[in-house]
Amino acid sequence: MNINGDGISSINDAELFAKKIVKLIKENQQLRKYIWLNHGCEITSLYGDDGQMQCGKCMIDFKNWDVDIIIKNLLKKREI
Numbered sequence: 001m002n003i004n005g006d007g008i009s010s011i012n013d014a015e016l017f018a019k020k021i022v023k024l025i026k027e028n029q030q031l032r033k034y035i036w037l038n039h040g041c042e043i044t045s046l047y048g049d050d051g052q053m054q055c056g057k058c059m060i061d062f063k064n065w066d067v068d069i070i071i072k073n074l075l076k077k078r079e080i
């Protein structure tokens with residue numbers, strides 16, 4: 001962010017920053033959905049009503065859990 005008192009560039013910086021955040025959020029959602037659909041459990045185990053992305057078999061919540069927790073659980077699942 002530009003904090004030099006130049007209102008115009010600060011607004012432009014803020015808009016660019018906001019656009020980047022929105023893009024990152026969308027990409028995060030796309031990747032979570034891809035991993036949820038392709039993590040190896042049967043499609044019948046997946047719960048996706050109301051925008052949720054959960055698996056009833058391995059009990060991972062792909063929408064709400066932190067990514068590092070999802071990855072730890074996926075790695076544990078592979079070891080079984």
Ligand SMILES: [Zn+2]
Nearest residue numbers: 041055057058
């Ligand atoms: Zn699963």
